[in-house]
Amino acid sequence: MPSQRTFDVIILGGGMAGAALAANLDPRTRVALVEREPVAGYHTTGRSAAMYIPSYGGAAIAGLTLASRAFFLDPPAGFGPPLLTPRPVMHIADAGRTDRLEAFAAMRGGFEVLDGRAARVRVPILRARAVAAALIEADAGDLDVARLHAAYLSRAQQAGTEVLTGAGAGAIAFQRSEWRVRTPSLDISAPILVNAAGAWADEVVIGAGLAPLGLTPLRRTVMLARAPDQAGFAAWPVVKDIDERFYFRPCGGRMLITPADETPSPPCDAAADEMDIAVGMARFEAAADHPVRHLIGRWAGLRTFAPDRAPVVGWSKSRPGFFWLAGLGGFGIQTAPAMGRLAAALVEGRPVPSDLVDHGVRVEAYAPERFRPAG
Structure with missing residues (x-):
């Protein structure tokens, strides 16, 4: 059996959402990015049609899409040339x-x-x-998804994130104020568990002993x-x-x-x-x-x-330290720069970045508790 190791944050899912979050967390944070498949991004990210379409996704998505555009056109160091090629x-x-x-x-x-x-x-x-x-x-275009995802993973690893691929399915438990994740190849724990498991997000929640949201x-x-x-x-x-x-x-x-x-x-x-x-x-x-x-x-x-087709991003109120980053539908790629920054701010307890607010991003629109009955 693998020896148990401790982190500050465990992210389940190595696709675009998990990679973008890991790359935006404080470098001092000990992060484990856990991918069940041998290669990160094997499922949805690796099969994306790779488009940036500002009109796609409705009001809940528009601000995230527009706030990501500058990143795609002028990426930071390590991401190479522009990631967005114009195509109407x-x-x-x-x-x-x-x-x-x-x-x-x-x-x-x-x-x-x-x-x-x-x-x-x-x-x-x-x-x-x-x-x-x-x-x-006219303001649409093609996105270089593979380069974007690889650069996020690289940036996260340079900051100290451990990318643990080939983990397979495992057991999740909440013990003594920490989340513990065990598979045949790893045994890790952290006070914060991020559910960025894509199509498996509701299965992860059920395995963690929480109620699914109907993704x-x-x-x-x-x-x-x-x-x-x-x-x-x-x-x-x-x-x-x-x-x-x-x-x-x-x-x-x-x-x-x-x-x-x-x-x-x-x-x-x-x-x-x-x-x-x-x-x-x-x-x-x-x-x-x-x-x-x-x-x-x-x-x-x-x-x-999700049932209302808006992302699910935020803390669960059912159990401490459980963070949702799921339900990204077909817009997870074109919103990745803004979503990665938003999720990192919420995980670290920081204010939502001002440029996201200026683009109309409202965290309450993504809160997982919007699906819970009042009272």
């Missing part, structure tokens, strides 16, 4: 749903409005019946196909259905396609389902004149949401 998003609607497009534009503003003909000039494979009007969201992992399917033989394809925008029934975009010289599915799933090593692939291809080919005879690649990932 084209939100499209057919003739029967232009009212949805108008409502979407009214909620946020700042879009360039296109008629169907202008939209098809920018993306020539679009079918006329699929796009009667479009909105261009739901939702499977999303992604396919890669050959690129159209069109000049300028690499600079095409993301093309996104106004009701998010599909989107497609250039990706590494190929066409990335997804039905934007949200199929409830148990926590697992998600795999693409043949029915979801068929649905995705049908939706894509109804909108785009680009026959796909075979797929170059396919995969699926789990995006985990």
Whole structure:
């Protein structure tokens, strides 16, 4: 059996959320970042579609997304060149749903409005019946997820964080004012336990003897196909259905396609389902004149949401020292810089950074206790 070791903070989950938190904690804090898989970021982080879309996620996410933009454009030392490469998003609607497009534009503003003909000039494979009007969201882009995650892990390790991969599933207990985590390969304890376990977040809570919050992992399917033989394809925008029934975009010289599915799933090593692939291809080919005879690649990932689809970040009131950092859905990457700083401030008992407040970030919107009955 491994000998027991003591830390100040144990973070369960080595994906983007856990890595960003670890990298933002005070270097004097003894931190263990525990990952059940052999490689940190194997599940949701490693399968992200890698986009920054300011309009995505609603009011609870907008401030975190906007507060992260400067970091992506001008990263600190150790993160390399800009992590965000501009790529607009084209939100499209057919003739029967232009009212949805108008409502979407009214909620946020700042879009360039296109008629169907202008939209098809920018993306020539679009079918006329699929796009009667479009909105261009110019301040979106592609994110270098792998570099961002690796840099957070590196920064955390340079500050003294121990990254413990391949831990597998284990037992969690609260003993004498400390949380103890035991697996076949480790036995560690700390007064603070952070639940950044992604799709496994509610399972972690149940294992710790606390009540789950109803977090739901939702499977999303992604396919890669050959690129159209069109000049300028690499600079095409993301093309996104106004009701998010599909989107497609250039990706590494190929066409990335997804039905934007949200199929409830148990926590697992998600795999693409043949029915979801068929649905995705049908939706894509109804909108785009680009026959796909075979797929170059396919995969699926789990995006985990709370019942109100806002993140769950903050202290549990059920047991001392238990901190939630979960329910980040499909926006955990594009909000990582702001979320890492926010979570670190809450864990360390510091005020919320002023720039996050200026962007409208309200910690009460993320508090886990919002799901508990009053009184």
